Amino acid sequence: MGERVLSLPGASYSLEPGWGRLPQGMAFGHVVGLAVDGEDNVYVLNRGERRVVVFSREGNYLDAWGGEDLFLNPHCVCFDSRGDLYVGETLEGSRVQKFTRL
Numbered sequence: 001m002g003e004r005v006l007s008l009p010g011a012s013y014s015l016e017p018g019w020g021r022l023p024q025g026m027a028f029g030h031v032v033g034l035a036v037d038g039e040d041n042v043y044v045l046n047r048g049e050r051r052v053v054v055f056s057r058e059g060n061y062l063d064a065w066g067g068e069d070l071f072l073n074p075h076c077v078c079f080d081s082r083g084d085l086y087v088g089e090t091l092e093g094s095r096v097q098k099f100t101r102l
Contacts, residue, residue, distance in 0.1 A: 019059035020044070026064070028053070033077045035085075045077040045087065052077070052087075071097075 004015040020042070022028070029048025036042055040057040050064035051071045066074075066087075076088040083101035 016059065020055050021059065021061065022053070023061055026050070032075055035077045035079055037079050037085075038083050043077055043085070045074050047074065 006013045006015070027048060028044070029046045031044060031046045033045035034042060035045075041062060042055045042057065042059075044053045044055070045051065046053065049067060051066035051074050053064045054062040056062055071087060071089060073089050073091045074087055075090040078086050080086070085099040085101070086096055087099070088096045
């Protein structure tokens with residue numbers, strides 16, 4: 001199989017196979033959102049056992065946190081200009097949680 005390229009007006013992108021590998025025994029649930037922090041770490045929001053999975057820009061696994069005790073039904077994630085993290089939830093208990101960067 002050849003290199004996969006996505007071409008858009010003004011830019012082209014190549015797929016990086018294997019980017020974002022999880023540790024053995026860990027799996028994503030339903031991925032529902034992505035966000036990138038000011039240090040280019042990628043936060044993947046999903047409905048798996050660990051709701052937030054963090055990768056470096058290079059795709060190396062860094063951390064995972066937040067289970068059903070913290071998020072019931074996560075739906076979206078983003079950062080503001082100060083580096084604070086917001087997670088929105090839907091269905092029962094619809095809310096937005098803000099995590100202030102320390």
